[in-house]
Amino acid sequence: xxxxxxxxxxxxxxxxxxxxxxxxxxxxxxxxxxxxxxxxxxxxxxxxxxxxxxxxxxxxxxxxxxxxxxxxxxxxxxxxxxxxxxxxxxxxxxxxxxxxxxxxxxxxxxxxxxxxxxxxxxxxxxxxxxxxxxxxxxxxxxxxxxxxxxxxxxx
Numbered sequence: 001x002x003x004x005x006x007x008x009x010x011x012x013x014x015x016x017x018x019x020x021x022x023x024x025x026x027x028x029x030x031x032x033x034x035x036x037x038x039x040x041x042x043x044x045x046x047x048x049x050x051x052x053x054x055x056x057x058x059x060x061x062x063x064x065x066x067x068x069x070x071x072x073x074x075x076x077x078x079x080x081x082x083x084x085x086x087x088x089x090x091x092x093x094x095x096x097x098x099x100x101x102x103x104x105x106x107x108x109x110x111x112x113x114x115x116x117x118x119x120x121x122x123x124x125x126x127x128x129x130x131x132x133x134x135x136x137x138x139x140x141x142x143x144x145x146x147x148x149x150x151x152x153x154x155x
Contacts (some may be wrong), residue, residue, distance in 0.1 A: 019032055039104055045103065047127065049099060051131060054130070085129060
């Protein structure tokens with residue numbers, strides 16, 4: 001599978017540098033290769049999950065949530081936008097953390113491998129929030145919405 005270079009490459013580093021630490025022990029080298037291959041597969045799914053969660057929550061905010069009538073009227077407060085961003089980021093983190101546990105094999109080969117799970121999950125939070133922000137900006141400026149207009153620059 002092709003390695004996703006953005007945004008994960010700077011965390012995982014190069015395959016040869018990672019495997020070089022295990023060149024003296026064939027059993028550990030085999031487990032390290034299995035780990036690296038499963039990590040490559042996991043990165044694709046992690047990125048797809050982060051994109052999906054960011055897009056879905058932005059669409060839910062601008063369609064479903066802002067059409068719910070409350071006694072005080074519609075949801076025109078920035079705290080609701082931020083709340084959706086936080087919930088999408090938390091779900092992205094938990095989903096990424098779980099998916100890593102589910103897909104990646106031989107996670108305990110060394111300390112570097114153990115740190116990948118948290119780092120990849122944190123990067124996914126950033127990807128999810130950036131997509132949420134971009135879709136919010138586009139929706140506020142070119143879509144129909146009654147949401148809080150803090151990102152609206154067009155008249």
